Amino acid sequence: MTSQHKAVALISGGLDSMLAVRVMQEQGIEVEGINFFTGFCVEGHTHAIRNQHKDKQKRNNALWVAEQLGIKLHIIDVIEEYKDVLLNPKHGYGTNMNPCLDCKIFMVRKAVEWVRQHHMQGFDFIITGEVIGQRPKSQLKRTMPIVAAESGADDLLLRPLCAKNLQPTRPEREGWVDREKLYGFHGRNRKPQIALAKQFGFDDFATPAGGCCFLTDESYSSKLVDLWKAKNSREYELDDIMLLKVGRHIRPKADFKMIIARDAGESKFLEGYRKQFISLYSTSHNGPMAIIDGDIEQQDFTLAASIVARYGQGRDADEVEVEITVPDKPPRHIQARPISVEQVPQEWYV
Amino acid sequence: MVRVKQVELDARRLLCPLPVIKTQNKVAELSSGDILKVICTDPGALSDIPAWARIHGHLIVDSVEEDDEIIITVRVGA
Numbered sequence: 001m002t003s004q005h006k007a008v009a010l011i012s013g014g015l016d017s018m019l020a021v022r023v024m025q026e027q028g029i030e031v032e033g034i035n036f037f038t039g040f041c042v043e044g045h046t047h048a049i050r051n052q053h054k055d056k057q058k059r060n061n062a063l064w065v066a067e068q069l070g071i072k073l074h075i076i077d078v079i080e081e082y083k084d085v086l087l088n089p090k091h092g093y094g095t096n097m098n099p100c101l102d103c104k105i106f107m108v109r110k111a112v113e114w115v116r117q118h119h120m121q122g123f124d125f126i127i128t129g130e131v132i133g134q135r136p137k138s139q140l141k142r143t144m145p146i147v148a149a150e151s152g153a154d155d156l157l158l159r160p161l162c163a164k165n166l167q168p169t170r171p172e173r174e175g176w177v178d179r180e181k182l183y184g185f186h187g188r189n190r191k192p193q194i195a196l197a198k199q200f201g202f203d204d205f206a207t208p209a210g211g212c213c214f215l216t217d218e219s220y221s222s223k224l225v226d227l228w229k230a231k232n233s234r235e236y237e238l239d240d241i242m243l244l245k246v247g248r249h250i251r252p253k254a255d256f257k258m259i260i261a262r263d264a265g266e267s268k269f270l271e272g273y274r275k276q277f278i279s280l281y282s283t284s285h286n287g288p289m290a291i292i293d294g295d296i297e298q299q300d301f302t303l304a305a306s307i308v309a310r311y312g313q314g315r316d317a318d319e320v321e322v323e324i325t326v327p328d329k330p331p332r333h334i335q336a337r338p339i340s341v342e343q344v345p346q347e348w349y350v
Numbered sequence: 351m352v353r354v355k356q357v358e359l360d361a362r363r364l365l366c367p368l369p370v371i372k373t374q375n376k377v378a379e380l381s382s383g384d385i386l387k388v389i390c391t392d393p394g395a396l397s398d399i400p401a402w403a404r405i406h407g408h409l410i411v412d413s414v415e416e417d418d419e420i421i422i423t424v425r426v427g428a
Contacts, residue, residue, distance in 0.1 A: 037367050060367055060394070063401040072405055077371050242365065272363050272391075 005124045005176040006030045007158070008111055011073060012212045013061025015193055015205045016129030016161060021069050022200050023160040024127060027177050031127070033073040034114055035062040036107050038082040039241050040214045061206040068202070078110060079238055086215070087234050091146075096221035098213060100138035101146070104130075108151035125156040125171045131193075132162045132186040141165065141186075161185045161193070214245065223249055226350045230257065230294060239276070243293070246270065248311070249350035252303055256294030257350065260311050263288075275327055280308045283333065284321035287312020305336035307344070314338060355384040362419070366394035370402045377408065377426055384426045385411070395420055 009021045011033035021031050066073035085106045089099030108126060115123045130139050130147075138147070144166055148157045155170045163172065164184030172179040185192045197205060214220040223244045228234045230251070246266050247259040261267040267289035270279070277291040290308045301324055309320035315338045325331040359376050361369035369390045376386055388399060399422045400410045407427035414421050 035367075037371060041367075060370065060398045060401065062367075063370070063398055063405070066405050067401055070405075073402070075367050075371050075374060075402075077368070 004028060004030055005171070006032070006122055007125050007127050007171075008115055008123050009033050009071075010107055010111060010126070010128045011035045011062045011065055012129070013063075013065055013206055014129070014212060015197060015202070016131060016134070018065045018069065018129070018202065018205060019193060019196050019200070020127050020129040020160045021065075021071060022202075023182065023196075024177070025069070027181060029177060031069070031071050032121075032123075033062070033066050033069075033071050034111055035073055035075045036078045036082075036110060037075060038085075038103075038213070039079045039238050040082075040086075042212050042214055065205075074114070076110065076114070078106075081110075082106070083236070094216065096216055096218050097224055098215040098221075100135060100216075101143055103213075104128075104138045104143075104147050105150045108147055108153050108157060112152045124176060125158055125169070126153050127158050127160055129161060130159045132165050134188060158182075214241075220244055223350050226251065226257070230254065239273070243273070243291075247288075247290075250307060250344070250348050251350050252307065252348050253296075253300060256292050256296040256300070256304075258290050258292055258304060258307060260290040260308060261288035274325060278324065278326050280304060280322055280324050282309055282312045282314055282320050283323045284319075285309075285312045285314030285317065287314065287320075302334060302336055303339075305334050306339040309336050309338035310340070310344070312338075352381070352383070355380060357384065357386050359386060359388045361388055361390045361392075361395070363391055365392050366398045369395045370398045373399055373424065374402060374406075377406075377424065380426045382426055382428045386424045386426065388422045388424065390420045390422065391418060393420065395422065399424070 007024055007029050009017060009031050011017045024031050063073055085099055085102050089102040091101040094100050111126050132139060132141050148154055158169045158171050159166065161183045162185050163179065163182035165186055168179055171177045227240060227244065243259055246269055247261050249257055249259055251257040259270065261270050270289040270291050273291050277293060278296065280290045281287060287308065288311050292304060296304065305322035305324065308322055314320035318337060319335045320338055321333050322336050323331045323333050357376065357380065359372055361372050369388060369392060373388050380386060396413065403410050403424055409425040409427060410422060411425050412423040
């Protein structure tokens with residue numbers, strides 16, 4: 001009898017990593033999952049903020065996948081370390097601000113470190129759900145060896161879904177896994193994965209269109225670039241990048257931006273930031289909470305109030321009362337005439 | 351006799367998965383049988399913390415929503 005081998009799997013919450021784990025389990029490999037939180041992950045929380053997503057189940061797909069597979073999942077906060085990946089990607093960006101190849105190298109490297117830190121648990125190799133040609137930047141035949149080499153995983157990195165298209169890795173050469181029972185998926189066609197999912201009896205799985213990261217999203221990326229430009233620095237904190245996921249972003253002046261909630265869920269979320277940011281909302285009519293990010297001159301408060309008024313039920317009123325609160329100061333009220341749609345130039349929208 | 355520790359964790363205003371990560375890291379410092387009370391504001395925690403607890407063999411003793419807060423009590427497993 002051969003001894004059982006153990007693998008750590010990078011779990012995103014999507015179908016591919018779920019399949020990769022099950023392929024290993026079918027071969028008797030014991031698997032535990034690892035998931036990294038960069039701050040840009042699409043998972044869970046945005047659904048929790050916005051009212052329109054209330055019908056969607058509020059679940060973290062990585063945890064859900066782990067439970068379906070019967071494996072442990074370790075979620076690691078990499079927010080600080082990830083900054084260097086985003087700000088200085090050696091291999092550059094994709095279509096938007098997505099440093100996909102550097103990100104994959106980083107995550108596999110973190111998995112290598114985690115395996116070393118947990119050496120007592122005896123993990124033998126690392127697996128991912130990568131498929132050649134699945135992603136235009138990071139999952140190419142020529143980039144697969146780059147990820148293996150630059151992460152330090154080398155030939156202990158196995159991709160069960162496309163292994164047959166790659167050189168045999170050590171788990172295959174040593175007979176820990178049977179290469180013949182691995183797969184040779186390639187390309188963007190998802191049919192082989194869907195068929196395998198059916199074979200394994202998976203009928204509910206997440207299929208995020210742009211992957212699992214906000215950085216692949218054009219609108220999010222343009223807000224991030226705007227933030228850096230306005231701050232004249234590419235430094236960011238978690239609150240900065242969280243706020244980019246919420247509300248309408250309107251920049252009437254170079255020095256300040258308004259974040260205006262789009263529904264009650266976002267208003268409630270922004271309320272949590274009132275101790276850090278100047279906040280505004282209409283007291284005479286129902287309307288959204290807004291916060292101001294940046295430096296606003298006194299004379300611009302009326303403009304800000306008229307913009308907030310435009311997004312509330314007082315949009316057609318002659319005047320709306322708006323409460324403005326500067327942190328640590330008592331609130332004050334001003335009357336503002338709601339700005340009309342025509343008065344909001346397109347370039348104000350971030 | 352080993353005394354059971356009762357610990358409280360403030361995860362207010364954190365969005366998932368951060369409350370789960372905080373819970374995971376705190377549980378790693380505790381022993382089997384200890385009680386951890388996690389206070390959160392993100393409704394996502396209502397499904398995520400129990401899911402995390404189930405896959406790691408910990409027990410959710412209680413889960414209540416009070417005003418805008420969610421209080422989840424975890425008994426650390428073996």
